[in-house]
Amino acid sequence: MPLLQFTDRGIYCKRAGIYIDPWKPVDKALITHGHADHARYGHGHYLCHHHSKPVLQLRLGTNIEIQTVTYHESINVNGVTISFHPAGHIIGSAQIRLEYKGCIWVVSGDYKIEDDGLSGAFEPVKCHYFITECTFGLPVYKWRPQKEVFDDINHWWQKNKEAGKTTVIIGYSLGKAQRIIQGLDTSIGPILTHGAVENINQALRNDGVSLNETIRVTADFNKNQLNGSIVVAPPSAAGTTWMKKFHPYSIGIASGWMGLRGARRRRSVDRGFVLSDHADWIGLNQAINESGAEYVIATHGYTNAFARWLNEKGIQAGVESTMFEGELSEINEGSGGKAVNDEVQN
Numbered sequence: 001m002p003l004l005q006f007t008d009r010g011i012y013c014k015r016a017g018i019y020i021d022p023w024k025p026v027d028k029a030l031i032t033h034g035h036a037d038h039a040r041y042g043h044g045h046y047l048c049h050h051h052s053k054p055v056l057q058l059r060l061g062t063n064i065e066i067q068t069v070t071y072h073e074s075i076n077v078n079g080v081t082i083s084f085h086p087a088g089h090i091i092g093s094a095q096i097r098l099e100y101k102g103c104i105w106v107v108s109g110d111y112k113i114e115d116d117g118l119s120g121a122f123e124p125v126k127c128h129y130f131i132t133e134c135t136f137g138l139p140v141y142k143w144r145p146q147k148e149v150f151d152d153i154n155h156w157w158q159k160n161k162e163a164g165k166t167t168v169i170i171g172y173s174l175g176k177a178q179r180i181i182q183g184l185d186t187s188i189g190p191i192l193t194h195g196a197v198e199n200i201n202q203a204l205r206n207d208g209v210s211l212n213e214t215i216r217v218t219a220d221f222n223k224n225q226l227n228g229s230i231v232v233a234p235p236s237a238a239g240t241t242w243m244k245k246f247h248p249y250s251i252g253i254a255s256g257w258m259g260l261r262g263a264r265r266r267r268s269v270d271r272g273f274v275l276s277d278h279a280d281w282i283g284l285n286q287a288i289n290e291s292g293a294e295y296v297i298a299t300h301g302y303t304n305a306f307a308r309w310l311n312e313k314g315i316q317a318g319v320e321s322t323m324f325e326g327e328l329s330e331i332n333e334g335s336g337g338k339a340v341n342d343e344v345q346n
Contacts, residue, residue: 135327
């Protein structure tokens, strides 16, 4: 029997009696990171990287039972050695390594190869079996360097300021928003935040994470603070009455899906910036090659196409179904996701 199995509750290690990122309530859960499709309510005990703890408590409540570890710290559960390693996806994200009798499995969760200067650099982990996402597992997805993308964002912000417009940029409240905040040129103007973003910011700051200064937009917000400002907001804020206070404004969205034809139009935004917290085609292949894995399991994304590509390259690969959504969960926050799902399926 393999060390890990895919069940209706999640990825299961029977030997240790634990699940990794389970989507149904279980007694013991290892959590790769704090996004809602990987960290759900109802588990008896959570084990995660220490930077994920404040996020889980914010989202799931302070009464949940959480144990934390640092990167590379090992724990032993019934003979299975478990350790967490940097995934580079968001702050606190981890690949989870499990070893039993010399056989090593790695559950990568979500990851990206480019070091964003905030989430920690992705670390290749040697293994026999590698479970990988493939959210962007087609050759068409190739990311530009982060610096070039932020140069575009900051130039857009400066132009809006000169035109007397407030700049609004949309990014998922956990991960993308903090990455945007750190990449902005604060000499242009102040950074304002939606409450959902600022709640995450404060939880991370309380845990020792250093972020650029931000100002929460409150009900009694002073419109004079809009002069030359940029507002960082989650997808759920787009199209709501909350946005009216920023008129006149120009709105953009940062997501890997902005590279798709028509995605910006379907999201009704002025600008789309291709900025993803997931590995592109090159990054996925690099991670798998550096793992040295003998067998790869593809989950959430272009699974069949990516597994076929790996098999053609001589790397044994298969596909398993999960309830993980990759960047769909990020761009669809509060929106139902119809536009992006149509684009992906077509």
